[in-house]
Amino acid sequence: MKKSYKHLYFIVALVITCAFLLFYIIHQQANHNEVLKNLEVNEKGFKKLTSEYTDLRIKYDKIRMSSQMTEKEKVSEKLALDFFETLFNYDNDNFVSRFKKAEKITTKKIIENIKGAGEVTSPRAKVEKRITNIDIFKQIEKKNEMFLLIQLDSIYSVDGEQNPEMKELYKIKVNIEEEKVMHFEFLGNLNLIEHS
Known part of the structure; x- marks a missing residue:
């Protein structure tokens, strides 16, 4: 009686095929992980480029708008920027x-109103208010005066603990001849407030 080795050959072929498939799956998984890492890196790069593009577009729009401004508008905008950067960046x-x-x-x-009553002294705690963005909107132009709406975005911190960014709205009147802010009014806070 002859023994048939067909069964044995079939098992060996099956084992070799399974080993080949196992190595193939491991290889594909490694490639898949590498592709995912590349996609993640590309996605982060894309988000960064998108953010940089948005920032550049905003700067470009501001430059374009400033080139179309009248001399009065340029003076009033510069005064508004100087006013807020001086008093609110500290x-x-x-x-x-x-x-x-x-x-x-x-x-x-105006200075006395911002200072409040009494003598101003530097706080003992470490404080900082940093302006993150200023948007200026021309409202009304009169002979030598310009009324502006200002949206001021800023971050306030005490002893290194940052509070959430604040969005505040102000109205100012600029005297263009004197190159001074003659009226200053806080209109409100634009942040959402949640109550529970």
Whole structure:
């Protein structure tokens, strides 16, 4: 009686095929993981490029708009920027001195209203208010005056603890001849407030 090796050959072929498939699956999984990593890197790069493009587009629009502005509009915008950057970009080092610096670009009454009652001293805690964005909207133009709406985005921190970004709306009146902010009004906070 002859033994048939067909069964044995079939098992060996099956084992070799299974081993080949196992190696193939492992190889494909490694390729798949590499492709996923590349996609993730490309996605991050794309998001970064999109963000940079948006920032550049905003800067371009501002430059384009400023080139179309009248001389009065340019003066009033510069005064508005100087006013807010002087008074609302501060830390412990310039907390008190910013008011003296602002006397050149606004009235004493406005400075006193912003300072509040009493003598201003630098806080003991480490404080910082940093402007992240200023949007200026021309509202009304009169002979030598310009009324502007200002949206001010800023972050305030105490002892290194940052609060959420604040979006505030102001209205100012700029006297173009005197190159001073003559009226300053806080219109409100644009942040959403949730109550539970």
